[in-house]
Amino acid sequence: MAQTENSTLQESLKQVSELLHRHQLVETLIHRQDMPRHDLVESLVHKQHLAELQNKLDQLHPADVAYILETLPPDQRLMVWDLVKAERDGEILLEVSDAVREALIAHMDSHELVAAAEQLDTDEIADLAPDLPREVMADVFRSLSAEEREQLRAAISYPEDAVGALMDFEMVTVREDVTLEVVLRYLRRFDELPDHTDALFVVDREGRVHGLLPLNRVLVSDPKTPVAQVMNPQPTVFHPEDKADAAATAFDRYDLVSAPVVDATQKLVGRLTVAAVVDYIREATDAEMLNLAGLREEEDIFSSVWKSARNRWLWLAVNLVTAFVASRVIGLFEGTIEKIVALATLMPIIAGIGGNSGNQTTTLIIRSLALGQITAANAGKLVTKELGISLLNGVVWGTVVGLFAFLLYRNVNLGLVMTGAMVLNLLVAALAGIFIPLVMYKLGRDPALGSSVLLTATTDSMGFFIFLGLATVFLL
Amino acid sequence: MAQTENSTLQESLKQVSELLHRHQLVETLIHRQDMPRHDLVESLVHKQHLAELQNKLDQLHPADVAYILETLPPDQRLMVWDLVKAERDGEILLEVSDAVREALIAHMDSHELVAAAEQLDTDEIADLAPDLPREVMADVFRSLSAEEREQLRAAISYPEDAVGALMDFEMVTVREDVTLEVVLRYLRRFDELPDHTDALFVVDREGRVHGLLPLNRVLVSDPKTPVAQVMNPQPTVFHPEDKADAAATAFDRYDLVSAPVVDATQKLVGRLTVAAVVDYIREATDAEMLNLAGLREEEDIFSSVWKSARNRWLWLAVNLVTAFVASRVIGLFEGTIEKIVALATLMPIIAGIGGNSGNQTTTLIIRSLALGQITAANAGKLVTKELGISLLNGVVWGTVVGLFAFLLYRNVNLGLVMTGAMVLNLLVAALAGIFIPLVMYKLGRDPALGSSVLLTATTDSMGFFIFLGLATVFLL
Numbered sequence: 017m018a019q020t021e022n023s024t025l026q027e028s029l030k031q032v033s034e035l036l037h038r039h040q041l042v043e044t045l046i047h048r049q050d051m052p053r054h055d056l057v058e059s060l061v062h063k064q065h066l067a068e069l070q071n072k073l074d075q076l077h078p079a080d081v082a083y084i085l086e087t088l089p090p091d092q093r094l095m096v097w098d099l100v101k102a103e104r105d106g107e108i109l110l111e112v113s114d115a116v117r118e119a120l121i122a123h124m125d126s127h128e129l130v131a132a133a134e135q136l137d138t139d140e141i142a143d144l145a146p147d148l149p150r151e152v153m154a155d156v157f158r159s160l161s162a163e164e165r166e167q168l169r170a171a172i173s174y175p176e177d178a179v180g181a182l183m184d185f186e187m188v189t190v191r192e193d194v195t196l197e198v199v200l201r202y203l204r205r206f207d208e209l210p211d212h213t214d215a216l217f218v219v220d221r222e223g224r225v226h227g228l229l230p231l232n233r234v235l236v237s238d239p240k241t242p243v244a245q246v247m248n249p250q251p252t253v254f255h256p257e258d259k260a261d262a263a264a265t266a267f268d269r270y271d272l273v274s275a276p277v278v279d280a281t282q283k284l285v286g287r288l289t290v291a292a293v294v295d296y297i298r299e300a301t302d303a304e305m306l307n308l309a310g311l312r313e314e315e316d317i318f319s320s321v322w323k324s325a326r327n328r329w330l331w332l333a334v335n336l337v338t339a340f341v342a343s344r345v346i347g348l349f350e351g352t353i354e355k356i357v358a359l360a361t362l363m364p365i366i367a368g369i370g371g372n373s374g375n376q377t378t379t380l381i382i383r384s385l386a387l388g389q390i391t392a393a394n395a396g397k398l399v400t401k402e403l404g405i406s407l408l409n410g411v412v413w414g415t416v417v418g419l420f421a422f423l424l425y426r427n428v429n430l431g432l433v434m435t436g437a438m439v440l441n442l443l444v445a446a447l448a449g450i451f452i453p454l455v456m457y458k459l460g461r462d463p464a465l466g467s468s469v470l471l472t473a474t475t476d477s478m479g480f481f482i483f484l485g486l487a488t489v490f491l492l
Numbered sequence: 493m494a495q496t497e498n499s500t501l502q503e504s505l506k507q508v509s510e511l512l513h514r515h516q517l518v519e520t521l522i523h524r525q526d527m528p529r530h531d532l533v534e535s536l537v538h539k540q541h542l543a544e545l546q547n548k549l550d551q552l553h554p555a556d557v558a559y560i561l562e563t564l565p566p567d568q569r570l571m572v573w574d575l576v577k578a579e580r581d582g583e584i585l586l587e588v589s590d591a592v593r594e595a596l597i598a599h600m601d602s603h604e605l606v607a608a609a610e611q612l613d614t615d616e617i618a619d620l621a622p623d624l625p626r627e628v629m630a631d632v633f634r635s636l637s638a639e640e641r642e643q644l645r646a647a648i649s650y651p652e653d654a655v656g657a658l659m660d661f662e663m664v665t666v667r668e669d670v671t672l673e674v675v676l677r678y679l680r681r682f683d684e685l686p687d688h689t690d691a692l693f694v695v696d697r698e699g700r701v702h703g704l705l706p707l708n709r710v711l712v713s714d715p716k717t718p719v720a721q722v723m724n725p726q727p728t729v730f731h732p733e734d735k736a737d738a739a740a741t742a743f744d745r746y747d748l749v750s751a752p753v754v755d756a757t758q759k760l761v762g763r764l765t766v767a768a769v770v771d772y773i774r775e776a777t778d779a780e781m782l783n784l785a786g787l788r789e790e791e792d793i794f795s796s797v798w799k800s801a802r803n804r805w806l807w808l809a810v811n812l813v814t815a816f817v818a819s820r821v822i823g824l825f826e827g828t829i830e831k832i833v834a835l836a837t838l839m840p841i842i843a844g845i846g847g848n849s850g851n852q853t854t855t856l857i858i859r860s861l862a863l864g865q866i867t868a869a870n871a872g873k874l875v876t877k878e879l880g881i882s883l884l885n886g887v888v889w890g891t892v893v894g895l896f897a898f899l900l901y902r903n904v905n906l907g908l909v910m911t912g913a914m915v916l917n918l919l920v921a922a923l924a925g926i927f928i929p930l931v932m933y934k935l936g937r938d939p940a941l942g943s944s945v946l947l948t949a950t951t952d953s954m955g956f957f958i959f960l961g962l963a964t965v966f967l968l
Contacts, residue, residue, distance in 0.1 A: 026864070033869070077745070077746060079745035079746065080745070083745075083864075086863075086865060087864075087865050087867065087870070089869075089870060089873065200711065203711045203712055204711070204712055204713075204714075206711075206712045207712065208708060208709070208712055209708040209711065209712060211747060212690075212747070212749065213708060214688075214690060214749070231707055231708075231711065232684060232685040232689060232707075233684070234711075235676065235679045235680070235682075235685065235707065235710075235711075236679055236680055236682045236683065236684055236685060237680075238680075267770065268770050268771065268774055269553070269555035269556070269559075269587075270553060270555065271687060271688070271767040273688065273690070273749055273766070290749070290766050290770070291747040293770075294743065294744050294766070294769075294770060294773070295744065297770070297773060297774070297777075298744055298773070301773075301777045302859070304781075305780075305855060305859065306855065306856075306859070308784070308855070309851050309852050309854075309855035309856075310848065310851075310852060311852055311855065311856070314859075315856055317860055317865055317866070317870055317873070317874055317877075318870075318873065318877075319877075321877055321880035321881050321884060322884070324877065324881050325881045325884045325885055325888075328849070328852050328881070328885070329885075331848065331852070332845060332848060332849060332885065332889060335844060335845060335848045336841070336845060336889060336892065336893070339840060339841040339844045339845060340841065340896060342840055342841075342844075343837050343838060343840060343841055344837075346836060346837040346840070347837045347900075350833045350834070350836075350837065353829070353833050353836050354830070354833045357826045357829050357830045357836075358826070359836075360822060360826075360829050360833075360835075360836035360839075361819050361820075361822040361823045361826065362819060363836075364815060364818055364819060364822070364840065364843070364952070365812070365815040365816065365818075365819055367840070368811060368815045368818075368952075369808060369811060369812060369815060372786065372807065372808060372811045373804070373808060375785050375786075376785050376786060376787055376804050376807070378785075379781060379782065379784070379785035379787065380782075380785075380787070380791055383778070383781065383782070383790075384793060387562075388502070388559075388563075389562060389563050389793055390793070391505075391509075391563060393509065393565075394563070394565060394793060394794075397565065397793070397794065398793055401793075401794075401795075401797055401800065404797035405797050405800050405801045405804070408797060408798070408801045409801055409804070409805075409808065412801075413808060413812060416812065417812070420816060424823075476840070476844075
């Protein structure tokens, strides 16, 4: 009986590390050459460790080998990779992260790459395609049947976030005029059914989808029943150009395991499974988290300093520009600050809380947009609500910061300016927090990308402007 | 043939809104009483709209009704809710968001709530339990069989993020010594199999799991084969106390559809399905996004201003405290700023870029911790790498901001102080970005919660301190 997989996986990682360690110890001894007479013995021990390691790797699921490869430093990673059986290369390449995949592919020659790709289904080759050298892809193409070439070309042609890029081609189809008995006989001719086959696709002679025949119904129904009578004639279907996000929502909402993908004429062109959808959800979430922090792509723990630094530059550059702008806004009021230096100590409070409050609003708007909950009918209510919250928060927190300023500098007017600036900047934050993501959405851009930078730029510059402006008017 | 679900759903929403609108128009007319003679006619039209609406709702999937309820303002929401058939109340309550569920439950009397709960499976009742009044739960308990009570008690007892809280109890079990023919006959006695039954659980007389019999193999194998010969004797199993996160990773990694949940003696206690896992992933991601912005719980678009404001206070209060600290750090250097007012305009740049850079590091560390990629062996490399990146970025961006300061104020020393402060604060940011999430993780807390506030507090205060301190030493 297998244990919970997570603990076994940690166990495997430990064993692999240990074997690698012992292996490297022996290697070090051999290279030191300080016991030349024992060469033969050591070389045997050495080989034995590698054999043990190889044996261990052979027993692991490809996803687990991928995990181990990701966790090892580059030199050990390549050593383990060389021990993996050639016929498993393809499935493991599919599982590793982008950064590690690049490194492994760079380490393989074209012959090995072609062999690895040929082990895979066409939809899987399509996933690897962007990372494979051009001549390797040409060789792979040549090795495929005409139908497979067509599938591969189709799969490559869709953008990453379209259903077409996630679908596979392992459909089992039946006709609606046969009985379940015939279906059962037909299925028995397979060695095994494709993974995630929870239903057969019912198609006509032209390949148009007429319904879905859940395997469960095949099993519980009388074998004499015709397919048409037990099939679901209104299944959820997808089109290859549909957004993967929408498909993920549908899989979640309707608890799907697999669904047909059809073209405009309802002809079956592929299959979408929950496994592909789960992969997509997890990768999309991961990418979103990275993007929120301004990382353009994932970084392998062992990526080089140079490569990692460049990955982070775009964001830092953008933020530097907005910081320069904010700095020049403050510069407008140098005369005021020279007279009341307390302003310099207090101004970051107004800007900072404005940014925090605005980011709360933006996060809720982005979420509601993603869930499709913002309509023309309720947008007005939303604005009113957020402005109401800002006014309430402005009065509450504005009073707190006003008191803070008053107690520090014993100046009532300074306290009042703080309070006023806080109220105004929170209103600015609410408006910017609503309209920045809405405008990006209307322009067809992903509001999760960049809304936060634009928002902070607004609340910083406006916060400094409002506070120092009010101070110039009322305190000088 | 159903279209892609997303467009049909938008269509449904539009129809419901239209019917509601027409209904309200008639209501307004009736209430105005300006055409008393037409009362009867209007009341008929009125009824007709409601009947049409009810008919439309009856055809929708519970998840779609839930979506419509979430999108409608509170008054229309309750009107639609009253039109939903009582026997669908339970399944729809399961699908709506927490905020909307609370509102709907508050609107129902105990009798209706007990009736709704009784429509559900025990694991589903457990999901609703936290929101149901005590006396309703007592009534529900009384209506259950002894076995169901036991299941409900078990399901309620696990924390939200444990496998036990996600599992259901719809297992179909077989013995290993029978043939597939017997299995097929046994299955045919069911009216239908539970959703997501991709495999039968092979158990012994004591209920201990011996293996998994995929339905696919039942279909393709010779009916005379004994179960023991085709079952998978080493299935992935979970324990009720396992973390849901680990289970989600396993489902993703091994492409599972359903898996047995067993106790310490390997006895079957429940079943985990990919549908529950997908729900969990999407809810956990959503909660993480909200928490990143300092929102304690989700907010319904139509939540009251007062309730929403309180939801956001904790975060604003924490940030206010850190802003006060940063403000006092600047206060230490008021004398310096009085002499060189340019420092006030430049200091937010040092603090801001430090915060951005540190957040990039923290995000990568949190991600690597979640993927289990940080080990004692590679932690050292990680620190070296991040410090290297910071040094490189410090020199690059430090030179840029140094030049900016020099060009603005024609002061070489001021430029050099900017550059030096940038290098130092980016090093601080890298160290804080690594150690804050690591320490939180070691203390058993979720590093995604609060790391970012602590980090920004550090980079702000240290940024001001380093920059103004260097200026005091070298420029006065």
